[in-house]
Amino acid sequence: AQTVTQSQPEMSVQEAETVTLSCTYDTSESDYYLFWYKQPPSRQMILVIRQEAYKQQNATENRFSVNFQKAAKSFSLKISDSQLGDAAMYFCAYRTGGSTLGRLYFGRGTQLTVWP
Amino acid sequence: DAGVIQSPRHEVTEMGQEVTLRCKPISGHNSLFWYRQTMMRGLELLIYFNNNVPIDDSGMPEDRFSAKMPNASFSTLKIQPSEPRDSAVYFCASSLWENTEAFFGQGTRLTVV
Numbered sequence: 586a587q588t589v590t591q592s593q594p595e596m597s598v599q600e601a602e603t604v605t606l607s608c609t610y611d612t613s614e615s616d617y618y619l620f621w622y623k624q625p626p627s628r629q630m631i632l633v634i635r636q637e638a639y640k641q642q643n644a645t646e647n648r649f650s651v652n653f654q655k656a657a658k659s660f661s662l663k664i665s666d667s668q669l670g671d672a673a674m675y676f677c678a679y680r681t682g683g684s685t686l687g688r689l690y691f692g693r694g695t696q697l698t699v700w701p
Numbered sequence: 702d703a704g705v706i707q708s709p710r711h712e713v714t715e716m717g718q719e720v721t722l723r724c725k726p727i728s729g730h731n732s733l734f735w736y737r738q739t740m741m742r743g744l745e746l747l748i749y750f751n752n753n754v755p756i757d758d759s760g761m762p763e764d765r766f767s768a769k770m771p772n773a774s775f776s777t778l779k780i781q782p783s784e785p786r787d788s789a790v791y792f793c794a795s796s797l798w799e800n801t802e803a804f805f806g807q808g809t810r811l812t813v814v
Contacts, residue, residue, distance in 0.1 A: 618801045628790060630805035676744065680801055688757055689734060689794075689803050691744040 589679050591692035598667045599700050605652075606662045606695045608677030616682040619653065619660045624694070625673040633675070636660065638682070664697075672699045707793050707806035714813055719781040722809045725774055726795030734803060735768055735778050736792040744792075750776065751798070783813045 588611045598604035610619070621633040636644045636653050643651050648668075652661045664671055677692040706725040714720050726733050735747040748758040753770045761768070765784070770776040780787055790810050794803035 620802055622805075628808050628810075630792065630794070632802050632804070635802050680803075682801065688746055688749055690746075691736075693743045 589677050589690050589692040591677055591695050593695045594693070595696045595698070597698040597700060598664070600667055600669060602667055603663060603665045604667055604697065606664075606675050606677075606697070608660045608662070608692055610658050610660065610677070610679045610690075612658065612679065612681075614681055618680045618682055619651075620678040620680070620689075621649070621651070621660075621662045622676045622678060622691075623671075623673045624676065625670075630676075634662065667699050669699050669701060672697055705793055705795050705804055705806035707791075707809050709809060710807065712809060712811045714783055714811070716784055716813055717782045718813075719779065720783045720787075720811060720813075722778040722791050722793075722811070724776045724778070724793030724806060726776070726793070727804055728774065729797065730795035730804075731773070731798050732796045732803070733770060733776050734792075734794040734796075735776070736794065738790045738792060738808070739788075747778070747791075780811075783811075785813045788812050 590609045592607055617638045619636045623631045623633050634644050634646045634649050636651055643653050648665045650663045674694045674696050676694045678689055680689045708723045731752050734749040737745045747760045748768045749756055750770045768778045790808045792805050792808045794805045796803040
């Protein structure tokens, strides 16, 4: 069974600094997708970034980038130039791809605090 | 597009009552998920549908929970009878088969007293 592990329940960063959130996953599949979602206090789940397993290039979205290490089954999120609005719970998620497209698995989340 | 729409946003009910949560997925999306979020257990997948057909309901906690998707634009999650331990935030999400990422509604906060 696929599992997603976020080993950091809480992280903090100073405004304008860089922070990295960790995520590992367990799977025997070769075709899958990885995501980072952000959940601010409003509780809305917001997609931050996605990565296709077949792509070697790490995804980037403005200040957000990932370090995807397929062999190590690691998928970390780097937030550069942190802003107060980045404070939220961040969830790593995994989804099977191809013909077995199916359920979306989530980690337990990392609560990020941004200090001014 | 208005996004995934859930109703109600908040629901307070007495133990033993029936509760129905509603979801309208994004038009054109063919996968729909129901999740429950609690502090203790995080985000749990309850059930998901592809093309209106339930694919995996192994996350449904017990027979008190049921979900339906009568057409591509509407789904319900029903709890009957409700219990205090059902108190949680319930999310509905939808996705396109090809795109894979799920878009979430704003959730329904359910409180059973």
